[in-house]
Amino acid sequence: MADHILKFLSRTALRREPSPIRVISNYLLSLPPDKDVLSLAAGAPAPSTFPLQSVSVTLKSGETLNIEGDAMAAALQYNRTVGQVGILNFWGKVIEEMQPHPGPERQTIVTTGAEFGSYLVLNAIIDEGDTILMSDPVYPPMLLKSKALNANVVPVAEDSEVGGLCPKQLQATLENWPPAKKKPKVLVLCPTGSNPSGANIPEDHRKEIYRIVCEHDLLIIEDDPYYFINYGKSLKSFLHYDREGRVIRLDSLSKILCPGFRLGFCTAPPQLITYMERHYSVSLLNTCNMSQAIAAAYFEKIGIEGFNQHTQQITQYYKGQRDVIISALDKHMSDLATWIVPEAGMFVWLKMKNLEDTSGIAKLAMDNGVAFVPGEAFITENVKSPYLRLAFSLVPEDKLEEAVIRLASSIRQSA
Secondary structure, three states: OOHHHHHHOOHHHHHOOOOHHHHHHHHHHHOOOOOOOOOOOOOOOOHHHOOOOOEEEEOOOOOEEEEOHHHHHHHHOOOOOOOOHHHHHHHHHHHHHHOOOOOOOOEEEEEOHHHHHHHHHHHHHOOOOOEEEEEEOOOHHHHHHHHHOOOEEEEEEEOOOOOOEOHHHHHHHHHOOOOOOOOOOEEEEOOOOOOOOOOOOOHHHHHHHHHHHHHOOOEEEEEOOOOOOEOOOOOOOHHHOOOOOOEEEEEEOOOOOOHHHOOEEEEEOHHHHHHHHHHHHOOOOOOOHHHHHHHHHHHHHHHHHHHHHHHHHHHHHHHHHHHHHHHHHHHHOOOOEEEOOOOEOOEEEEEEOOOOOHHHHHHHHHHOOOOOEEHHHHOOOOOOOOEEEEEOOOOOHHHHHHHHHHHHHHHHHHO
16 A cells, blocks of 8 residues: 555645755754764754753643753754654654554654644645545535635535444445546545534444445545543544555644644655655745754653643543533523534534524624634535534633523524
């Protein structure tokens, strides 16, 4: 399957050539620190001109992270496009836990958030007119990026009973595909705490989806920023099932560290990473090195066991938030809407009982002191929607019920 990935690459990706300067720079950066090379190649500024000496970061525990010496030098200078060694080594351990068995060869690149990671992936595999299958409802930026590439986006409905992308719908879509029409290249899904529905794809459905993808020769973009915020049974990444190198996994530190660092990861077949790196090396060059250095220092301090404890604490926090908003919805909106209790993530997906277009009350609600996202933003086709998405992550726990009261009042006011 290793060379098989090449047939999925876009014409734009295949036209990308390696940057001669970055090839030299990356090689120099890969050499041992004690290697004596007087580089007249890199157009890097002299470190002696940098006004910063060190950075000290105070954790909420009171402990400090000190970025100094070689780590500070690396944080202030240009660095490898794929990412700094320290953070890549740590994330490699995280990926190993997701995929404990030997699988197809993979590589990870550090991206400027998972958002930019998905942008790089889509640009690497999608040509104008290509078809992308997406779970419906879908995360809006993924849809907008696909439309900007003039891709044909085909929705695949979620399972009405257990949530998450429905394997039967996927199978039917592909089996009934018009023979004269070019088949889809890729399936995009958010398998854990789907944004906006909050649903998880059950384990048996994950296995079946992967089987179908193999049968019909597709790639999977596993956009999984809520993997570590799962309130129920632990679920396996699609990497766990992947024996053919079809899975492109996107991870994010925004939900489990902080979004301001703009740190994410893409784990995929090395051939795909190569073309993503070529794109990256002539656009952003590399992900913020200071963010990488601080994150790497934090992960080195807590280790993989501490990382797992940290994500468990975050999960418990958001579970508490979820429970409070669900209680408020039960109390104040059971006559106005229906919903499924989210199994992961940060969102509740409401369907109004007597309102066909939630966009019509969005401004009224904001005037009344509460904001939500109308459902039409998450639909692949530009149609009215009776749904709306509530995010329970940001509003303090003691104000969530008041937010629901304001929303219910706005809906009743619009009737």
